Amino acid sequence: MSALFEPFEVIPAIDMQDGDVVQLVQGERGTGTQYGDPVVAANQWVEAGAETLHLVDLDGAFEGERMNATAVDAILESVDIPVQLGGGIRTIDDATSLLDRGVDRIILGTAAVENPTLVAELADSYPNRVVVSLDAADGEVVVSGWTESTGVDPAVAAARFADYGACGILFTDIDVEGTLEGIQSSVTARVVDAVDIPVIASGGVASIDDVQSLYTTGAAAVVVGTALYENKFTLTDAMGAVENN
Template sequence: MFPEFAVIPAVDMQDGQVVQLVGGERGTGKRYGEPVAAARRWIEAGATTLHLVDLDGAFEGERANADAIDAVLDAVDADVQLGGGIRTAEDAIDLLDRGVDRVILGTAAVENPDIVAEISEEHPESVLVSLDAKDGEVVVSGWTEGTGLDPAEAASRYAELGAGGILFTDVDVEGQLEGVRTEPVRRVVDAVEIPVIASGGVATVEDVRALRDAGAAAVVVGSALYEGAFTLEEAMAAVE
């Protein structure tokens, strides 16, 4: 999936616009323009993978922003991983057939773990299970509902079901530009043999290096890039 450590820009979409939420809280989003423009900007800067999230879909439980997603798929030649509002195997397989490289399942995987195996059977290594942790617990439904699941234990379970990777988001530090916490990431990395993509809290290139050193295969970066804390080129150079 990632032959070498990857820095993946986030393109989170709400109402057809790029936004970044603070701490996963609805209504805290700052807007950054059109998704296609953002996607092109990151590809031109050297990104090989884009992380797309349909925030309306995540909160409402059904896919939205379809036009914006299709426009990005048409506009760029890159690996695309997409999450938000994907609740059924049919939804996921439709997206994979349309050109998405990996689908991200959060709530759907918690409510119906077998969906991971069902999709993976038809599209091996195409499922990233999103484990969003708040106060040490996996949360779902747009980070609004606790599950009682331990992130590392859940990661191991999904790896056994055929997940191609784990997307681990530390919601407590998401979007705050205050730095990362490596210990929660390391716990998940140690629990599985599939790639773990880290997300949440990245504020400096040192944070990017710290997540690589914690064993992550890649890192998703959003607010730090959009706010100009560092450039994508600087982040990529820091982990060469």
């Protein structure tokens, strides 16, 4: 396995919509709770000990065009830890522009599913900087801002993208995303078992026990959003719990 995340990381999510931090429930528009300025959030997470930041341009995910570029640029200028970004990255030009501007890792979702050779081309030019996002609902990969089902099993898709050169898989369980009702670790475990590259787990984390459960699946990291913003636990406590395992 790559040293992309060693040791296991708890990564704060900064999902952006209309210039604000927003956390959606099960990926559905109109369900978001706003949590303020993305740049303020980024700096707060860095101060809390984050080792990586996970940025998502939700407008880009839904519309296919990145709408929060100003906030992303401001975050890149204000933090000194790795930043990974997804949402609305559809072309080679989109990807290379972000990578050359300072984004450490890009996350390809819809574009990867629709054009897998895009992953191979970018991975060849930018080794260890291309992550593929697989969002699953009802056991199938979904795309276009979680609105279209592909009928593809996420474990099968993960193995395919590992072969194309992805340095990691971001797996989001949409069935529990943003609900604060807990995770479905068996779903993540299937994806982890299908590949030899790091899997970043996401979706449904409501407690430190959930973080520990995802750690035991063999996932390399977990992205946490709503639970941190709603103060269900602190980033420091979550990282400490895993380090003590």
